[in-house]
Every structure is written in structure tokens, then in C-alpha cells.
Amino acid sequence: MNDFDQAAHRFAILDHAPIGQFILRKDFVTLFWNRCLEAWTGIPREKIVGSCILGHFPHLGTAKYASRIAGIFGGGPPTVFSSQLHKYVIPAPLPGGKQRFQYTVVTAVPAPAGESCYAMFAIQDVTSLTEAIENHRCALQQVLTEMEERKKAQAELLANAEELKKLNLILEERSIRDGLTGLFNHRHFYDVLHRDFLLASRNGQDIACLLLDLDYFKQVNDSYGHPCGDFVLKEVAALVRRSVRETDVVARYGGEEFAVLLPDTNLEGARVIAEQVRSVIETHLFCFGPATLNISASIGLATRLSHRLSHPPDLLAWADRALYRAKGDGRNRLVYLPPAEAGISRLPAAGTS
């Protein structure tokens, strides 16, 4: 029996292996070629057994493979050709054109007595494993990318929320302020008055209110124009704001009317401040272009305790009444109406000038 018949007999069982297996003799002649390889390569064993394998697969003769395989013929330890470092040992295309990824182990197998060993090649197909790992890696990469994008989106949202908060604050400010003078507006003053009055009531403190109206303001507009009028209003606003304390609330109450709330202030204290305001306006020179104007203001004054009030609107009403009297008595003055004078427990709604 020649080598090939012997091999066919001896290695027949390899035909049942799900891995590609072939046997080489020391001279690189193929001794055995299993069914699996026949299927993978399309090369039937009759065509390859008995001849030098380099005729079919010349790359096995290159240094990369030949020297390691030569070691096996000498009875050396098994050697491994991994899928990452070698594309394939025996090229085996898949339907569709891709190559199989292969993990190959070569082991020495005893030959008939006296001869050097045979080399047995066992080729595992690791294509699906490799693909699975690659898919996993891609999926992982995708997830990571998505996470990055989500993080970015979140950061954007946060930034937008911050921006929104800022804008809301500005809006809030605008809704409680008068555009021209920057003072609080009528509605906000009313809210503050309401709150601070009730607070004062609870704490047993006094609270005062000044209503201030500029004298002959219509004439300023008629003589010098509305821009001048606006200028005057702005100046007065600043003057009043500067003359009162930080805790006092100053508002533009009407066209040429200003309101000041003086928390924790009694009648005497209120009078002092009101007089300061009146005097400062009277003495101030309003310079608008070539013109220099003098302006005066009439001020009405009321306090919670002095009038024994229990409703916030009443404080305004009393101040308004006092302002009316100031206008009637000659303007450019401060008026406080003691409770005795009015004689009415309920006053009409405030707001005549």
C-alpha cells in the first residue's frame, strides 16, 4: 500500500469532522483532503491528493508559512495561524464572494516508521464569530455615538432653559416696570402696597404713602413738546428715587403722577421725606436743549396709623384726597389731611387729579 492509500484509510474518520482538514507530507505533497475542504474549496480530493500542494496554493511556500510548517515535519509543537494575522491558509470563498475567516492549527502526526512526521492542518471557520464580534463592535460604537449626541442635546436643552429663565426674568421685570422712567408701574405698586400694608398691619408698624403730581405739566408738553415732557418725567423719577431710602418703593402712578410707599415710617418721618422730595424738584434746573425749566410738584401724604386704616386701598385714597387739596391750595406744597377733616369713614375711589 502506498502512502496515499494508507493515508486514505488511516484518516478516513476526518471526513466526518466539521472542520477543514488536510495532511501534508514533508515534501509538501498532499496525503489527505477531507470532505469539508472539498466543499469549501470546490477542489475534489482526486485533483489534489498525490501532488504538491504548492501547485494549488503557492502562498504556503512563502517564508511566512513554510518555515513554521517545516518545524512540524520535524516533530515540533503545534503551531497556530490566527484569523487576524493571516487572512486564510486555504482560501475558501463563501457564496456571495466573501472569504471565510480561518483559525488554523497545525499538528505533527506520526508517519510510518522511519519517516519524519506528517503535518495535519485543522481549519476552523470563524467567519460568523468574527462577523458577530464586528457587529457587536459596530453596535457598541453606535450606542456610544448616540449617547454622545444625546448628551449634546441635553446640554443644549439646559442652555436653552437657562436662556429662557433669563428672558423670563427680563419679561417679568418689564411687566412690572414703566418703560420710560424705569420705575415700577401702577399695577405693581398696587400689589406691593397691598402686601406691605397687610404686613405692617400684622406687625403693628406704620406705613406711609405719598402721591406726587407735577404742576402745570400739560403746559410743558404744549410749550416744549412731548420729548421735553418725557425728559422731565425721567429726571423727576431719578430725583425722587435718589431722595428716598432703598426700602421705599417708587412708582410712576399716572401720566405725570408718582407714588411712593414708605414702609415702617410714621407721619413725621413721612413729612420729612416728602418735603425733601418737593424741595429737590423745586430747586432742580431741568435743561432740555436751549431751554431751562423749573418744575414743581404737589404732594399728598397719608399713613396707616394716623388714619387708623385697615384696608390697603384706603391709604391711597387718603393720599389722593390730600393731593387734591394741595392742588387746590396753590400747588408746590405738601398736604396731610388729618382724619377729623374728612369726616367720612368711607372715601370715594382714589384717582382724581
Add this chain to the structure above:
Amino acid sequence: MRRILVVDDSVFARLNICNMLKEAGHETAEAANGREALALACSFRPDCILSDLLMPEMDGIGFLNALSERNIRLPVIVLTADIQETKKQQCFDLGAAAFISKPPQKTELLGLLDRILNQEV
């Protein structure tokens, strides 16, 4: 028949090679590194040098360099386990006569030696 200088930091390697050389009738001297070898190259006056590459103090490359600096023209056969093209080229550029891989087979070594020595004559 000839004088051979064997340079290797391993006692065992030197022993191994010298044994082979003595059996073939050659006279041998040993050096453990390039520096010792330089001294012996002058005093022992070898016909040929067998040198390892990796040695402490002065390695094979350094030794080859030193030889050419001193204009000592002696055939040097480089012994190494790590035969790579780059190393080979480097040694040849420095004047090495031949390369042999470790551990050397007796017949291969003696055959190579004869060829080199006869070229010299």
C-alpha cells in the same frame, strides 16, 4: 588547523562551539564580550572570528565597528538566534563575512568555516 576566536557572553555557548571546532582540529580562544575580543584579536591573531550579537559591555555590532575602526581585517561570522533582514544588512554593512543561526549545527558551522577560510587563502 586554524586559529578561531569565539566571542559570546554565554559560557555554555562558547563551550559548545569550541568543542565542535576542537574536534575538527582547530585551535580556539574565548572572549565574553567585544572588549575582551578586541584584545584577543591582536594577541591571539586568529584566522577567523565567531561572534554573538547580544553581549554586555560591547555587543556584536559594537565589536564589528571597533574592528573596522582599527582596520583589523579578519573574517567575522556572526552567530545569532534572531536572524532578521535588517540585522543581517547592518552586519554585512559593517563587514561581517557570514551569518549563522544559533544553535549552530556542527556540519553547517564547519562547512561555512572552511569556505570562509579558504577564500582568505
Add this chain to the structure above:
Amino acid sequence: MMTAPTDFQLDVLKELVNVGVGKAAAALNEMLESHIELEVPSITLFQFENLKEDPEGFGDAVVSCVQLRFHGSFNGSAALVFPPRSAAKLVAALTGEDPETPSLNAVMAGTLNEVGNILINAVIGTIGNMLAKPFDFSLPNYVEGRLEELLNPGEQGADLTVLLIRTRFRVQDRQVEGNIFLIFEIGFFDALMTAIEDLGLPCRA
């Protein structure tokens, strides 16, 4: 108990290991596209029970390991051990990729098997050639685990000699540490020295 090796015995071992590692470097470079350099290894011998004293400082870390067993004139096992993450770095350097995943996947393990196999085969092969006696080898196997568990040889633990070969791989400017632990049954040195004597070398220099 093994007696301490003589200087000459260590010299022989060192030379065999150097040659083995050198051959491995040559084989790897022949095969790979990137240039790999293996540093001259340092070797240490000790009893297996001293392994618990953790000469490498691996501690409880999970290491990567390519293992194989051999039988013949003497039995033992060889393991190429990488500290955590080094193995992944080496494979990535060899295949020219950036290591993205911290642990090796199955495909990368295959690569490690090949590289480890080449290295271990070269070293054991060189020693075996010196002894001129045949060995039977198992297939290389990649595992991860704690060093002590991986190298566990069974009941004979106390009588075994460990040859530790420390080497560094340099690929494309990246350096990776690798350690080869060769574990031999008792009588290894005697066998080795006898073999050298058989070659006609006066071995007790």
C-alpha cells in the same frame, strides 16, 4: 527540594532562553507586517510554592494567559502571561488597530494564541532540541484569570520548578510586558545536565 542552580546551569538556561526568544522574534517578524522587537529576556528560577509570594506583583489581578502542556522526557506546562490590558494592547499593535474594548474578544484571543504559541514553542523547542528528545505538546489555550489559579498544576505543586522568563515586546513604539512561566517537574535540571553530558560537553565547568 531543588538545590540552588550553579552558575553554569543558569548560564546554559540563559543561553537556551536567549536563543529561543531570538528565534521567536525572527519568526514573528517574518510573519507580521509591523516590526516586533523582543528584548533580551531575564530569567529567574524558583520553587512553585514561592509563586504565592507573587514575584511579578500581579496580585489578584485578572491576567491574560496562553497555556500549553508538554510530556516527554520530563513533563510540565508553559504559560505566557500578560498583565491586565497588555494583551489587548499587543494584539492591537500587531493588527494596527486602536484597542477600543478593554477585554479581549474571541478573535483577538486567537491572535494571542498564535503569538504566544510561537514564543513558547521557540523556547521549549530550543530546550528540547538541546535534549535531543521528543516532546508531545497540547494545543495552546487562551484563558483569563488570577495568576495563581491559572498556573495551578495539581497535587505536585510543591515539587515543581518554575522558570520565569521576563521579556518585553516592542511593536510600533508601543511596549508590552510579557512573562513566560515554564513549570517543570522535579528532576528537570538533572535531565538537562545529563543531556548536555551526553552531547560530550564537560558540563560542570
